[in-house]
Amino acid sequence: MTSFQIRPATSEDARFLADMLVEAANWSHLHTRSRVAVLEDPHISHYIAGWKRPGDFGSVAVDAHGIAIGGCWGRLFPANAPGHGFVAVGVPELTLGVNTQWRALGVGRALLQAVGQQAKAAGHSRLSLSVERANFAQRLYVSEGFITVESGTGSDTMVRAVR
Numbered sequence: 285m286t287s288f289q290i291r292p293a294t295s296e297d298a299r300f301l302a303d304m305l306v307e308a309a310n311w312s313h314l315h316t317r318s319r320v321a322v323l324e325d326p327h328i329s330h331y332i333a334g335w336k337r338p339g340d341f342g343s344v345a346v347d348a349h350g351i352a353i354g355g356c357w358g359r360l361f362p363a364n365a366p367g368h369g370f371v372a373v374g375v376p377e378l379t380l381g382v383n384t385q386w387r388a389l390g391v392g393r394a395l396l397q398a399v400g401q402q403a404k405a406a407g408h409s410r411l412s413l414s415v416e417r418a419n420f421a422q423r424l425y426v427s428e429g430f431i432t433v434e435s436g437t438g439s440d441t442m443v444r445a446v447r
């Protein structure tokens with residue numbers, strides 16, 4: 285069964301989105317921190333802490349039974365407590381993750397596109413994210429219109445215009 289649907293993320297999705305944040309942090313088999321360790325890291329937990337707060341928006345992919353299988357969301361950060369992909373106040377930073385058994389089936393791309401529509405509806409003009417250069421996800425982002433605006437050690441900050 286490979287059919288899935290996309291719905292808006294709600295406050296009820298906090299735990300699942302935290303799971304997806306852990307997937308994003310542990311994107312490679314070389315990254316194997318426990319869920320607790322990832323979520324206790326303030327540089328990571330601030331992507332989901334307090335979900336869903338004003339300004340947060342996102343989408344969840346669900347399987348044919350309504351079970352969540354992937355999530356993507358945007359959050360605004362202040363300049364004095366930025367995310368890894370911070371580019372400016374008012375530019376939401378995205379997080380994306382898909383359950384292992386649902387990868388390479390188009391879920392990630394569908395989520396990115398859905399969140400792009402949500403960003404447009406919310407009046408945002410740009411979206412940003414941070415991705416490690418070795419992660420094939422970067423090619424997905426490029427194909428969805430993101431361009432690298434800053435290169436750090438091993439990771440890039442990418443931005444795309446919301447149209």
Ligand SMILES: CC(C)(COP(=O)(O)OP(=O)(O)OC[C@H]1O[C@@H](n2cnc3c(N)ncnc32)[C@H](O)[C@@H]1OP(=O)(O)O)[C@@H](O)C(=O)NCCC(=O)NCCS
Nearest residue numbers: 307308311380381382387388389390391392393415420421
């Ligand atoms: C990155 C991730 C979100 C992509 O989601 P996905 O549902 O697997 O991706 P899709 O099926 O939509 O595929 C998107 C593109 O990536 C390609 N792709 C998918 N899996 C791939 C793999 N293992 N290796 C190389 N390319 C791959 C696909 O071919 C597709 O390109 P195409 O449409 O031209 O064929 C997902 O793999 C994931 O959760 N990874 C771990 C968490 C992570 O890395 N998050 C991002 C952190 S910045």
